[in-house]
Amino acid sequence: MACRLADSGFHFIGSQQRRVRSNRIASQSFPGICYVKWGSLPKGGSNSHILSHNRRTVIVQAVAAPVQPPTVDDSSEQRKQLAEHYGFSQIGEALPENITLKDIIDTLPKKVFEIDDVKAWKSVLISVTSYALGLFMISKAPWYLLPLAWAWTGTSVTGLFVIGHDCAHKSFSRNKLVEDIVGTLAFLPLIYPYEPWRFKHDRHHAKTNMLSEDTAWHPIWRKKFDSSPVLRKAIIFGYGPIRPWMSIAHWLIWHFDLKKFRPSEVKRVKISLACVFAFLAIGWPLIIYKTGVVGWIKFWLMPWLGFHFWMSTFTMVHHTAPHIPFKSSDEWNAAQAQLNGTVHCNYPHWIEILCHDINVHIPHHISPRIPSYNLRVAHQSIQENWGKYLNEATWNWRLMKTIMTMCHVYSKEENYVAFDGIAPQESQPITFLRKVMPDYA
Template sequence: MACRLADSFILFKGSHQKPLQSKRAIIAQYSPRVCNLKECGLIQKGFRHRLNFVPRKKVTVIQAVAVPLEPSPVESAEYRKQLAESYGFRQIGEPLPDDITLKDVIDSLPKKVFEIDDTKAWKTVLISVASYALGLFMISKAPWYLLPLAWAWTGTAVTGFFVIGHDCAHKSFSKNKLVEDIVGTLAFLPLIYPYEPWRFKHDRHHAKTNMLYEDTAWHPVWKDEFDSSPALRNAIIYGYGPFRTWMSIAHWLMWHFDLKKFRTNEVKRVKISLACVFAFMAIGWPLIIYKTGIMGWIKFWFMPWLGYHFWMSTFTMVHHTAPHIPFKYSENWNAAQAQLNGTVHCDYPQWIEILCHDINVHIPHHISPRIPSYNLRAAHKSLQENWGKYLNEASWNWRLMKTIMTVCHVYDKQQNYVAFDELAPEDSRPITFLKEVMPDYA
């Protein structure tokens, strides 16, 4: 097979995007697959010209013209630097050696980052309650043209509630496990998120991070799924393209309300969580509507809820989605590589980091979910000192989002991802639209 450029070599084919190097140079230097000499440009014109003068009877026909090249793209520091710039990353980590275990990484962390501090934990609750109350006040007073700003603040503040429930689910909020279950359930209620179903599924995400089939967070799309029907294909293209920053809504509906998705010993706790959520909907929503009307329900609850899902979707896809980060079958999966090498640290504006309790300092959280959110920065500093060259790091930027939304689509064993518009250009107008309209600056 003639060698093709993976998406990790040239991200976008539009005229607005410059390739990292010439196509021939990249293939000759880095391609990990079998390369056809003729199509990759490794047989130069002068050499072919000289071949014409070889007497025909002396020519030996060589049928196999493919030669294997060593798989070394991410092993080159210069190439990783070029990829990082092209994708919108600050750094792309070099591959973690196979002999490094997750225990090795955990043991390198200072013991104090695992310590639970009740004062710091309840401080996060105070920050979230105060910022959410301020957001509701802003919505009540803001003129119509400032409502989007009030919604953005309030949606970000209520995302902090999710992070508190997230710590409770990982048993890193309090030493009292009953307190954790109560606080976690209450923190999730404004989001209509059932605490126990989410906890069970999220534990699997940590145990099987970036494992095909088993990971309960977002996978790449499967090729047979993409080809199964025109209607599903269109839904997938829109969902993983222009609507990707709200795809967590679909995930929320599909994963958390179906009792059949849970083990027998989990069902009782799942039912309790679902009862709490439905009670909140049955009591809270009518009260909001009674006091403020349907438009008040939209202003005070629904729009901030959409803001929360924007962050839920954005954070989740940035944490584990990039052209160079592979999803692997279970037999080839390595825990240390998935958690240290397959997780992304991303810096956001300071106000977002404060309201969301540093959830995007995400690599140490995947090294050990028992690290409380208020200790994640100290843990990340330790990881930088001991394992810094293996880390994937970025600051939020448009190029990073454009890479994820227009490239990271269908699973491919060799390339990790194939973009929709490569497989079905006639159906992928939403993707070409994003390539044209999304900014490309990092």
């Protein structure tokens, strides 16, 4: 736990201490940070601590208590400290209640909504070429270079998924049939059914960071966590060490069960499932026939796991942080969820190119109709008009460690409670991550 001694002139974070200027007792606190309050204790009290600073002696009482997440009243210095603590470059101010999503959309240049067929098909060329190059590298690479070839190929096939993603949002082509065909084909190497994903993903955009209704990820409910010892262990591992591949479970649970779709959606869902099963029936046996089971692992499974690493980590970073709340439907605000509840994260340039700027994610949530090749122009406009409200980061280990070790069980008061704060005896995987994950930003 980090402790803050507001008036003594010291600020303690983790095991380190730094001197900072402060002239008042803070009125707010951060998750995982405790107050140190002024108080008079009886002489010799067991909880008294004598601190000497600037030749004066002060008696203070340390009180650890649950604290509220930061609010719009927090100072810029507090947000700066919180950002550093979590691995962000900026944590934005809370968006005022009277701002609507339309207000934000109206500030965007009209050109960012325009579909450019040349740019759209250029992105297809980039993804197909880079994916083919990746498969060639796998075929030629010695064993010790295979991880690099798999990383490239998994990232390249993620770019294909992003193209299908644009098709699902009707931001790839003016022709709906072309979008459906391209989207279906782009998803096939990943065994992803296009229409089921499209239906679920539309609901994610409509209800971003809404408890239960958001069909991407959301915090674990305490009731579910306590429901079964076996399930609790699975959840701890799933939202801890194997979280970078948890999208595999999401893929299985959400996209192949016809009962999860409306009657009007089922016909299109069945068509997509038929395409996926046809690819399985033809593609997998062909790969195994040509290269053997080891070849199937090398050419398909490992790049597929690389794709799910990006699918999981991108989704985590885009909407998960200790200060970003999930809200019930009666408290939810669309503008706040899409602008304040979405994170812009800069990744290495080669990843941004191969994945078509999908991590320029705030404008995508302001309007999913913005094509991927216009996201950067849209983000620049949002920075100019709404910059102080944005959550921004450059990918780093502290950011990932924060998400994987803190953002677990839903709490209305604190947004999240970590597993080891609820079940410390069973949370060794989280304790392990705290010890071994790097903490530099």
